[in-house]
Amino acid sequence: MTTTRSKDRQGYRMKFGVLGPSTNTIVQPDFDDLRPRGVTNHYARIHVDNAQAVSNDSFMAGAWKISEMTHDAVRRVLTCEPNYLVMGMSAVTFFNGAEGGRKWREQVEDVSGLGVSTGAEAVVAALETYGGIKKVAFVSPYFPTANAEVKNFLSDYGYETVRDVALQRPSWIAIAETTEQDLRAAFHQLEGDDVDALIQVGTNLDCMRFAAAAETWLAKPVIAINTATYWHALRRNGIDDQIDGFGRLMAEF
Known part of the structure; x- marks a missing residue:
């Protein structure tokens, strides 16, 4: 779709409308830290209660509930006349493979x-x-059923998942409380000579800087989903600013 430049005093290059669950406390500061001058982020919260995602079934039900509420949040953020939308939630965008994500x-x-x-x-x-x-x-931070959806999505694009870790966080709020020690343990489980790249998904997981640091000592791509999503939005709109401190994706590509 064609994107027009903004005349907004602060968002004179781009006004992004950002959609994220109301329980998500990580994606908003992450996206603001990645924001170049002249680009502004305008956050619309997708209303969701702090579901106690204690099983495969309840996690999936909660994720689909967020999906059902997304269009209402879209209509709200449109009132500030953004130029482009950035999804600050990721689980349902993987569901039902490449075709499901596209639809x-x-x-x-x-x-x-x-x-x-x-x-x-x-x-x-x-x-x-x-x-x-x-x-x-x-x-x-998902449960195994949701991880299976991520694997299926990646497989549709030709990527083989060698290993995955589902942290099975007990609630939406608890995702943002995941410790660096938890992340370190997970990355140790994932890493190996049989893996070309490591990925973190789940936008309420505080991993952006950890992934950038891990990339330096693993000497292979480590992709945090918040970094990738914001990078994608910038590049899709012709904004090529290279920003250090958040991994090679933002600094080199």
Whole structure:
């Protein structure tokens, strides 16, 4: 979709409408930290209660509930006349494979009339940009059923998941309380010579800086979904600013 430049005093290059669950406390500060000068983020919260995601079934039900509420949040954020939408939630964008992810994005585009960057498609774009990646491993705050959806999505694009870790966080709020020690343990489980790249999914997981640091000592791509999603939105709109401190994706590509 065609994107027009903004005349907004602060968002004179781009006004992004950002959609995220009302329980998500990580994606908003992450996206603001990645924001170049002249780009502004305008956050619309998708109303959701702090579901106690204590099983495969309840996690999936909660994720679909967020999906059902997304279009209402889209309509709210449109009142500030953004130029483009960025999804600050990722689970449902992986569901039902590549075709399901595409249809989900297109539904949001139909409601908004704007282009949309989703976490799932941004991760694939990042993998393609790094190049030479065939086998991956990933960590999520999800439950195993949702991890299976991520594996299926990646498989549709030709990527083999060698290993994955589902942290099975007990609630939406608890995702943002995941410790660095938890992340370190997960990355140790994922890493191996049989893996070309590591991925973190789940936008309420505080992993952006940890992933950037891990990339330096693992000497292979480590992709945090918040970084990938915002990078994708910038590049889709011709904003090529290279920003240090958040991994090679933002600094080099």
